[in-house]
Amino acid sequence: MGDNTGHTNGKVLVTGGSGFIASHVIDVLLNDGFEVVTTARSDEKGRRIVESVQSAQQERLSYVVVDNIASDGAIDAILEAEPPFDYVVHTASPYHLNVQDPVKDFLDPAIKGTTGLLRSVKAHGPSVKRVVITSSSAAMINPMNHAKVYNESCWAPWTWEDALDSKKTYVASKVLSEKAAWAFMDAEKPNFDLAVINCTFTYGPVQRNLPGLEAMNTSNQRIRDMAQGKMKEGLSPTAPVFTFVDVRDVALAHLRAMTVPEAGGNRFYIVGGHFSNKRIADVIRKSFPDLAARLPLGDTQDDFPADVYGFDASKSKKVLGLEYIGFEKSVKDTVQSMLDLNLGL
Template identity: 70%
Template structure:
């Protein structure tokens, strides 16, 4: 019996897209711990085998989806697999090396999301709920921050904004989520929808990470601090000053699947504010052996006094979330990087 096996009745079958991703790897753990059977999608046989072998659960299998934006790419799988009860859609690239905004972000985001919803409606009548991983990028307006953000806010970016590589990701997340809600409104499928809008996400790295360069983008700043890449100059924290732990994000996805009242809702997930200076000081305190790789203690803290605030009452009340504090998240992230054997 694998590490994540539980005895008892199966909670249902879940399709999890993008299973090799950072957030998806933690969602996978939560789903298995909660007693679900999970079929995850990967872009290659090799990635699929690596996930299954690393977990060793009889309640996990994979299917290969090479291009999530391809029309009808899920249809045959919904027809040939045993019926699904739920779908969690995390498959969405996030990187800073933008070459073609449409191919890199807009197509996988919008076509990938709406194509999946269409396929579920037409081929998977047993699915009760779909949870999509959106982003705080679909909520915040970095050009003119609200004083207090909640789920009623939307980022202002439109298609043409995505042509600026600095805005491609944020725009694709906003447009993908809007497309999902529009699909629900226009198509009125048998299932309902929930969206998870997590902010910068720190937390322990996934178990199958091939290299530190393949790490999720939010964790790069923690990686760069412990590798000494900010020793001479601490990079600015802006534009985002809020974080959430990946384990809270994973738990939110699983609870959003099963809580009846979660359907039809967005959930803005934030634990607290942070700055790169605060990350460095937590690492200095908890890992004294890394102190010589960190910037000087005299570097000023760039967290603004008038930084925007956030209202996470919906996620606390409907999903029962209790957020992991910054210090624990950073310490556990650093420890997981050191334990990976990928650091000199």
């Protein structure tokens, strides 16, 4: 842990600090005694990030406004600041469902944003020991022909041609940007190593600085929608993803992937268990009886498939020492965090 003499465990650049996963990554880094600099798209967003953490930790958190993290040299000047950086955690990635131009909206920012960041670190961050990139299980999973058991050796089959189909743009961007990162490491042999976090559907407490429930991360939206009564008449289908993880485990995975020596050069499948929408509704009903009237009836059919694909998270347990938070606690804590914000749930 850091002490009161101004000593820290090191200095970390976190891209995309306003994001759901990033907010929890910043929390665990500060709790572990690191100094954190995060990128934000505006002063207002930057201030919101800093104000959201405990006041005692605010002196170890600062922000830099970067309008477009994927633009050439976006972080060059940041990396040259003193004292030098020890680590970079890249969480910023485009995710929105309104794809007008797959290349401009998604593929360029995802692929060039990732390789451009690595290039900047190589040229302007000579002290950086390791880069951790937030990828996704979307880079691993093939919904058209599931592996019996998914692990880190699995890659989704999407190509550049697939990516131009707007229905596949997001998942393809995850494969192509992660592959580009590993190809960069192979070709450029920089003075740092790389670890990649491939997390699945991520639930868990919403960030404290959430301006409104509509600004919530995509995975948690299904829990929000149920709690708001939007699925009272019937649950939407769970497919295509039947695996979840709690954001606190994802954040811890980033910290450990950054600090555990043998994590370098590895990707990690971060997954806590299976779920279905029916199971979410059942947990909410049991944990929050006041919300039961907003949920579909308890005898609603569960669409969890009997032949659901398996997963192997043993590498994250062994190398990163993760012990995953259970499904019931994750859903319960997510709903409670929404209620605590008094945003009109």
